[in-house]
Amino acid sequence: MNPNLGRQKAFELIIIGGGPAGMTAGVYAARKKIRALLITKELGGQPLKAPIIENYLGYQYISGYELVEKFKEHLKFFDLQIKNDEVIKVNPLKDGFKVETVSGRIFSAKALIVATGKSARQLGVPGEKEFRGKGVTHCATCDAPLFQGQAVAVAGGETKSLETALQLANYCPKVYLISPHPWVANEILKKKVKNEPKIFPLTGYQIIEIKGYQFVEEVKVKNLSTAEERSLPVKGVFVESGYKPNSNFVSHFVKLNQKGEIIVNCQGETNYPGLFAAGDVTNVPDKQIIIAAGEGAKAALNASSYLIAKK
Numbered sequence: 439m440n441p442n443l444g445r446q447k448a449f450e451l452i453i454i455g456g457g458p459a460g461m462t463a464g465v466y467a468a469r470k471k472i473r474a475l476l477i478t479k480e481l482g483g484q485p486l487k488a489p490i491i492e493n494y495l496g497y498q499y500i501s502g503y504e505l506v507e508k509f510k511e512h513l514k515f516f517d518l519q520i521k522n523d524e525v526i527k528v529n530p531l532k533d534g535f536k537v538e539t540v541s542g543r544i545f546s547a548k549a550l551i552v553a554t555g556k557s558a559r560q561l562g563v564p565g566e567k568e569f570r571g572k573g574v575t576h577c578a579t580c581d582a583p584l585f586q587g588q589a590v591a592v593a594g595g596e597t598k599s600l601e602t603a604l605q606l607a608n609y610c611p612k613v614y615l616i617s618p619h620p621w622v623a624n625e626i627l628k629k630k631v632k633n634e635p636k637i638f639p640l641t642g643y644q645i646i647e648i649k650g651y652q653f654v655e656e657v658k659v660k661n662l663s664t665a666e667e668r669s670l671p672v673k674g675v676f677v678e679s680g681y682k683p684n685s686n687f688v689s690h691f692v693k694l695n696q697k698g699e700i701i702v703n704c705q706g707e708t709n710y711p712g713l714f715a716a717g718d719v720t721n722v723p724d725k726q727i728i729i730a731a732g733e734g735a736k737a738a739l740n741a742s743s744y745l746i747a748k749k
C-alpha cells in the first residue's frame with residue numbers, strides 16, 4: 439500500500455458512485471492516465487441485489503455478486519484511488535468542485551462524474567426500518583421464494599408494483615396490493631392483475647404501520663377517503679413504491695428533471711461545465727447494467743476531453 443495515498447486531496451477527476459457506471463468510468467479514467475478518485479458507499483451498487491443477470495454481454499447467466507467480483511478484479515489492474523465514503527455535499531469552485539463526505543473528508547477536482555444510481559423509495563412508516571430484512575423487502579426477485587405459502591403485501595401502484603404482485607402470486611395464496619392512488623401501468627398489465635384471484639387490490643389505501651415480534655406479522659392500512667383503518671395478517675411487505683435518483687447533493691446547481699434525474703446530453707454532460715453524470719441517476723431512460731457501464735465510459739472519455747481542453 440502506497441503511504442502517500444490519501445494525502446493528496448486535489449484530483450483532476452472525482453467519480454462519485456461505484457456501481458457499474460462509476461466503476462467503468464474509473465477504468466476509462468485510469469486508462470487515460472487521469473489523476474482520479476472514486477468515492478463510493480460500497481463497490482458494486484444495485485447488481486449486488488440481483489440474484490441472476492442474463493443480459494450482460496459475455497455472460498449468459500451470472501449472479502450480480504459474481505459480476506461485481508469480476509468488475510472489482512478488473513479495477514485492480516488500474517491506478518485508481520478508491521475511498522469508501524458517502525458524499526454529502528458538492529459545491530462549485532472557481533476552477534472545479536469541492537466534495538465533502540459524511541466522514542468529514544474534503545476533496546477537490548477539476549471535473550466530476552456523478553454515478554450515484556438510484557435507491558428504493560421508503561414508506562416512512564413505523565416498523566419499516568425495524569423489520570427490514572425481517573419481512574420488509576424491496577426485492578421480489580431476491581425474496582419472493584422465501585414467502586412461499588404465506589400472505590404478503592405489496593406497497594405501490596406503479597408498473598413495478600403490479601409486476602411484483604403477479605410474481606408473488608406464483609408463491610403466495612394472498613397478495614394484498616396496497617396503493618394510495620389508481621394504478622399507473624399499461625392496460626394489459628392492469629388486466630392481468632385484475633384477473634389474478636390471489637391478488638387483493640386495496641386502491642386508495644395507505645400502509646400506516648408494520649407490526650410484528652421478531653418478524654413481520656401484520657400491516658395496518660388506512661382508507662384515504664373514509665379514514666377507516668384495517669389490519670392485514672401478512673408475513674412479508676414488498677415495498678415497491680418506485681426509486682429515487684441519488685442526486686440531492688448536486689440539485690442546488692445542476693438541472694434535474696421532474697423525477698429528480700440529472701439531465702445529461704449524449705456526451706454525459708450536464709448543464710454545469712465540468713460536471714458529468716452517468717447511469718441510473720440520469721435521465722437516460724433505460725436502467726440496465728450494460729447501459730450504465732456504457733454511459734460511464736462515455737462520461738469518462740468526455741471528462742478527459744474537457745480536462746485536456748482546460749490545460
Ligand SMILES: Cc1cc2nc3c(=O)[nH]c(=O)nc-3n(C[C@H](O)[C@H](O)[C@H](O)COP(=O)(O)OP(=O)(O)OC[C@H]3O[C@@H](n4cnc5c(N)ncnc54)[C@H](O)[C@@H]3O)c2cc1C
Pocket residue numbers: 454455456457458459460477478479480481482483484485487488489490491492493494523524525526553554555556577579580684687716717718719725726727728730
Ligand atoms: C434487484 C435488481 C435486479 C436487477 N437486475 C438487473 C439485470 O438482470 N440486468 C440489468 O441489466 N440490470 C438489472 N438491474 C438494474 C441495474 O442494476 C442498474 O441499472 C445499474 O446497477 C445502474 O448502475 P449505476 O452505476 O448507475 O447505479 P447503481 O448500481 O445504483 O450504483 C450506484 C453506486 O453509488 C453509490 N452511492 C450512492 N449515493 C452515494 C453517495 N452520496 N456517495 C457515494 N456513493 C454513493 C451506491 O452505494 C452505489 O455503489 C437490477 C436492479 C435491481 C435493484
